[in-house]
Amino acid sequence: MMIEDEYIRLIFGLKLKQIRTERNLSLFGLAKLTGLSKSYLNEIEKGKKYPKTDKILILSEKLETPYDHLVSLKLDKNLAPIGEILQSKILKEIPLELFGIKENNLIDIVANAPAKVNAFISTIIKIAQNYNLTRESFFLASLRSYQEAHSNYFDDIENDVEKFAESYHLDLSKKIDSNDLEEILIEEFGYTINSDELSKHDNLGELRNIFIAKNKTLLIDKNISEAQKIFIYAKELAYNFLTLNDRLFTFPWIKFESFDQVLNNFIASYFAGALIIPRKSITEKLNNFFALEEWNPSELEKIMNHFNCSQETFYQRLTNILPKYFNIKNLFFLRFTHKVNSPEFRLNKELHITQQQAPHANRNNEHYCRRWISLKTIQDLENNSKTKSTFGAQISSYVNQKNEYLVLSSATKDPFKKDINRSVSIGLLLSSHLKKKLNFFDENTFPKKLVGVTCETCAVKDCSERVAEPSRLEKQEKYKEIANTVEKIINSFS
Known part of the structure; x- marks a missing residue:
């Protein structure tokens, strides 16, 4: 108070x-x-x-x-x-x-x-x-506004990453190893790393780590991947190197006590992404990729594999680099999750730079358009039990709208949640600037889909992917017809 x-x-x-x-x-x-x-x-x-x-x-x-x-x-x-x-x-x-x-x-x-x-x-x-907007939701919405206001690029954090690397003799031109970061945490900041404790607690299966501030003990899940481990270590280094004291103690977070915790969690995550995927290195590689004569998704995968990162970290990093170094600002980032055999796909992370591109988190319990590549990559993953991950690309155009987007999407299984799959996607507005920037771009190279946002608001006719009737659209049309009839009656008596 x-x-x-x-x-x-x-x-x-x-x-x-x-x-x-x-x-x-x-x-x-x-x-x-x-x-x-x-x-x-x-x-x-x-x-x-x-x-x-x-x-x-x-x-x-x-x-x-x-x-x-x-x-x-x-x-x-x-x-x-x-x-x-x-x-x-x-x-x-x-x-x-x-x-x-x-x-x-x-x-x-x-x-x-x-x-x-x-x-x-x-x-x-x-x-x-x-809409049951929780305190946490309000904080996260405020953070998104902050990110979008700065085109999701923060030069001070980027500079801090380079200062950190110089201080601890890390070569940012090479792939960083988790052992390097673990050594700094232990030797410089007095951490104790424990990879046994979490496995003793069945109800903590979704947590990657817990930090105990009193004795600087980091409890970490022994089953996490190298990419997840290095991200956790990099975040811990950010909290210490940047002296971010008001912080979260679990990953993923359980609850936020204040906006400062939300902001510091973002700063630490940004620092981690910038350390794992340094701006100079990713910019050089993207320049070479954009100069290719033909679209080759395997080349994009090579860039991703060069860095010790998850698909989500890579796509998130693109939202920092593309607006700043390539002037590609009309873009969005989405993360969808899906429980196997469930009719519902959840959009639980989004970011929109410059424009408010669709879709947004659905507050009306409506069904997202199944023509979205974000959902299709998840479906492809679930239809192929042998595949560890799936990749897709398409041009999405909307009914009655002129904007089109080149959308790239990857889907993987959630390693911590049973029967849950997720996709991360980045969408780029197909402007003349983007087409010039992407030397390999050709309209005929990518599949093109006419999409809606949700089935309940979609005007696409004879859609085989539709899972619900366009009820909201039909209601709007009904009221429009009633209004037109009323207007005609009024005019006839005037």
């Missing part, structure tokens, strides 16, 4: 400003009326100062407002939601400065148009309630 004195100052300032504006008084006018200086009144309204009793009496008399009303913490109906925000943790938990916003400025904005802002706040609250 906000410190009581600070809260009292802010509430008094908001009430004074509201009363002043209701009286059509400027700050200059209120200063003339009360004999108090304009700068002093301005500081009161901004919540920086709280007036003494004699000054409150002057304000009460000149504004013809009861003294008790001025000093009461009870807010009028149109200011009540502001009070809730000020008392909540939200302004403290989310570092607004990341978005170039100062807390006092935000309060100023709210105070200047309380009715509009409060209506907006109430709407957001209702949306959150209707």
Whole structure:
């Protein structure tokens, strides 16, 4: 909760400003009326100062407002939601400065148009309630906004990775080994690595690691892959090298206590990806790949295999590098998961740079379009029990839209969840810039699919992949027809 004195100052300032504006008084006018200086009144309204009793009496008399009303913490109906925000943790938990916003400025904005802002706040609250938006979901949505605002590239973290490599004599031009990072954790940061403890607990099968801060013990699952191990080690090094103290202690996370933990988890993950896939190396390899005369997916696989990384880490890293070094900013990243034999595919990770490309996480329990390559690679994986992973590429175009995307997707089994498969995909807007950048690009090289977002909203006719009727679309069309008929009747009687 906000410190009581600070809260009292802010509430008094908001009430004074509201009363002043209701009286059509400027700050200059209120200063003339009360004999108090304009700068002093301005500081009161901004919540920086709280007036003494004699000054409150002057304000009460000149504004013809009861003294008790001025000093009461009870807010009028149109200011009540502001009070809730000020008392909540939200302004403290989310570092607004990341978005170039100062807390006092935000309060100023709210105070200047309380009715509009409060209506907006109430709407957001209702949306959150209707869609079961959890505190964690809100934090993650805020983080995505932060990433998208910076085109998901952070030069300071990239520089920190190179400083780290220089400090510990790591050659970033070569594939990094987990043993190298483990040695640094033990020798430099006093870690103890334990790979036996987690296997003793049946209910922890989905956890890759637990960090015990008191004695710097890292419990790590002995069955994880080399790529997963090096990512965990790299994140731990980031927490220590960057002194990120407010942190998460499990991977994957169980819960977030604050936005700082969300942000620091992202910074550590970004650091890990940049250490495993250094920007100089990946940029050189992508330049060579884009210069190829013909599309060859095996060449892309070679690049991936050059780095000690998972498919997801590689695709995520592309979302950092492509906007910055190739000016490919209209892109999206998606991660879908699917339980074998389930009709539901879940979109549980997404990032959209520059534009809000479809699809987005589905809050309406509708069925995602089965023509998406993201879903098809999962289906291909499940239909071929011998395959460890599947890869696919297609051009996706939407009904009644001009935008088309080149989408690359890979699917693998989830090593920690039984009968769960997942895919990671990156989609690139097919602009003239992209076509020039990809020397191998040819419209006829890639299969082209007309896609929707969900079956319930899709206008594609005779779709063999459809798993649900276009119910929402049909409802919209029905209401449109009714509106047209009503308009004709009205015009006939006019």
